[in-house]
Amino acid sequence: MKAETRKDEIIKTAAKLFKEKGFSAVTMRDLASAMGMKAASLYNHIKSKQEILKEIIISLAEEFTHGLELIQKSDISSIQKIEEVVKLHVNITSQNTFGMASLNNDWMHLEEKLDYYLELRSNYEEELRQIIADGVKKGEIIDENIEIMLFSILSTLRSLYLWIPKKDYLNPEKLSQELSTVLVKGINKKID
Amino acid sequence: MKAETRKDEIIKTAAKLFKEKGFSAVTMRDLASAMGMKAASLYNHIKSKQEILKEIIISLAEEFTHGLELIQKSDISSIQKIEEVVKLHVNITSQNTFGMASLNNDWMHLEEKLDYYLELRSNYEEELRQIIADGVKKGEIIDENIEIMLFSILSTLRSLYLWIPKKDYLNPEKLSQELSTVLVKGINKKID
DNA sequence: CAAGTAAACTAACAACTGTTAGTTTTTTTA
DNA sequence: TAAAAAAACTAACAGTTGTTAGTTTACTTG
Numbered sequence: 178m179k180a181e182t183r184k185d186e187i188i189k190t191a192a193k194l195f196k197e198k199g200f201s202a203v204t205m206r207d208l209a210s211a212m213g214m215k216a217a218s219l220y221n222h223i224k225s226k227q228e229i230l231k232e233i234i235i236s237l238a239e240e241f242t243h244g245l246e247l248i249q250k251s252d253i254s255s256i257q258k259i260e261e262v263v264k265l266h267v268n269i270t271s272q273n274t275f276g277m278a279s280l281n282n283d284w285m286h287l288e289e290k291l292d293y294y295l296e297l298r299s300n301y302e303e304e305l306r307q308i309i310a311d312g313v314k315k316g317e318i319i320d321e322n323i324e325i326m327l328f329s330i331l332s333t334l335r336s337l338y339l340w341i342p343k344k345d346y347l348n349p350e351k352l353s354q355e356l357s358t359v360l361v362k363g364i365n366k367k368i369d
Numbered sequence: 370m371k372a373e374t375r376k377d378e379i380i381k382t383a384a385k386l387f388k389e390k391g392f393s394a395v396t397m398r399d400l401a402s403a404m405g406m407k408a409a410s411l412y413n414h415i416k417s418k419q420e421i422l423k424e425i426i427i428s429l430a431e432e433f434t435h436g437l438e439l440i441q442k443s444d445i446s447s448i449q450k451i452e453e454v455v456k457l458h459v460n461i462t463s464q465n466t467f468g469m470a471s472l473n474n475d476w477m478h479l480e481e482k483l484d485y486y487l488e489l490r491s492n493y494e495e496e497l498r499q500i501i502a503d504g505v506k507k508g509e510i511i512d513e514n515i516e517i518m519l520f521s522i523l524s525t526l527r528s529l530y531l532w533i534p535k536k537d538y539l540n541p542e543k544l545s546q547e548l549s550t551v552l553v554k555g556i557n558k559k560i561d
Numbered sequence: 562c563a564a565g566t567a568a569a570c571t572a573a574c575a576a577c578t579g580t581t582a583g584t585t586t587t588t589t590t591a
Numbered sequence: 592t593a594a595a596a597a598a599a600c601t602a603a604c605a606g607t608t609g610t611t612a613g614t615t616t617a618c619t620t621g
Contacts (some may be wrong), residue, residue, distance in 0.1 A: 183598075198477060201393035205579060217580080218599050226579065256557060282474050285390060309556075319558050322539075322547050328532045329525045329551050336524035344516060355514050359521050363555025364501075365448060366511050375568075397609060409610080410569050418609065 184222040187212060189275070191229045196278035196338075200230055200286050231290050233279045238297045240269055245304055255312025259330065260357045262305065266334040267353045270341055277338035305331065330360055376414040379404060381467070383421045388470035388530075392422055392478050422475060423482050425468045430489045432461055437496055447504025451522065452549045454497065458526040459545040462533055469530035497523065522552055 190211050194203045205226060209216040223229055244265040248258050270277050287294055306327050312318035318326070333356070344352075382403050386395045397418060401408040415421055436457040440450050462469050479486055498519050504510035510518070525548070533544075 199391050199393055199474070201391055202478065204577080206577090214598085215600065217582095217601080220580070221598055259556075282391070286394065312556075316558055318556050319554070321550060321556070324532075324536060325544075325547050325551055326556050328528070329548065330556075332525045332528035332532075333521045336520070336528065340516075340520045340524075347514075352517075355517050356521065358513060359517055359555075361555050361557045362511070363551075363553050364451075364504075364510050364513070364518050364522075365553045366508055396607080398607090406568085407570065409571080409612095412610070413568055 182222075187219060187222055188229055188232050192233050192273070192275035192279060195230075195233070195283060196275045200279060200283035227286075227288055230279060230283060230286060233276045234284055234287060234294060235290055237269065237273065237276050237280050238294055241265065241301060242297050244269070245301060249304055249308070255308055255315060255317045256361060258308045259312070259361065260353075262308070262330075263334065263357045263360065264349075264353045266337055267341075267349050267356065270337040271349045271352075274338045274342050281335055281338065302327065302331065333360060374414075379411060379414055380421055380424050384425050384465070384467035384471060387422075387425070387475060388467045392471060392475035419478075419480055422471060422478060425471045426476055426479060426486060427482055429461065429465065429468050429472050430486055433457065433493060434489050436461070437493060441496055441500070447500055447507060447509045448553060450500045451504075451553065452545075454500070454522075455526065455549045455552065456541075456545045458529055459533075459541050459548065462529040463541045463544075466530045466534050473527055473530065494519065494523065525552060 187208070191203070191208050194207060194211060197203075205216040205219060208229075209219055212219070245262065248261045248265065251258070251261070253261070284294055284298075285291070306323060309318060309323050309326055313320055313323065341352075347355075379400070383395070383400050386399060386403060389395075397408040397411060400421075401411055404411070437454065440453045440457065443450070443453070445453070476486055476490075477483070498515060501510060501515050501518055501522075505512055505515065536544075539547075
């Protein structure tokens, strides 16, 4: 754990503002004001507004990519892999709900790093699709439309940043477990 | 069905641009250019940039509110009500994926109509919460955390605007049905 | 075809944008 | 405590923003 630099503080503050109004609507003067300084002073620590966005998004995207790689390799069932993916999202999102807002809504403003981000994202979706497809083949997962199952799970996980701040009385472990139950078993009461 | 006015065309074009870059990043000159005219000419048809956003979002929000009211009143089971809510989202979203992007991401820029929108949204969530709670009480729905079930369903439905354009080979009826299956029954294969 | 209306135009505004250059103040280090 | 480094400042820039005013062009209607 290295100490938090002034740059880190700026990025964290920026992420908070970006979540409230979106990247484009936050000015460098807004950010400076939230930091208690003048806009020009920000440039002693960061290169550009773009760079802030890049730092927020790319580090998160790589965290997801790395996390999924570990899950993919591990020797567990498909359902268990999905449960681990739920944990991955809950953990990363719990630690950085502000950054997750940018990841979800402001990625299109990345410019130079846009292609790299899109590659990470489509690889991520493809790996998760593969986990589901394997589960169907092995008979662990129902033989329904794979795209719909993928979409449903991923939509829920990607929206966590909106809900976790409102329900922070639930700790990450309990949230992961209950969310897995709902996603895997559905909501209907089985008659058995 | 009344004829489409020039104003309607502007709003539709704006919604498309807003989906790509977000409300704040789209300039009136961008919009004018997409309409094949000069920025000043837009003001023959609309009052302000704000008004465009308001027209996009409020009409959609009211459509959802009205739709849910009808479902709420109808004399069907809780699970059937949820299936109808799925249909409601699939239908509205299929007809206006661009507008749904603004509804989800740009509502915070509504200004004068912001409070009204927030009221519609919290009422909507509360009514859906009530449908789920009723289902639990009647034994149709599992006795899990209601907030998590609500969150999971609503997150999936609110993200439809991102997925429907990619999967438009699925017609709304089939999509609604398969999505209901996944949301209600989950993804795991029951051993029976 | 004349008159009225709808819809485009040009030109300009005041405010705001991200960013830079150069300078001063504060904090750390030797 | 002097020197060095970090972090703030003021002033200003060139470009962009939403919007208005006034004018011209195109279409519709009596």
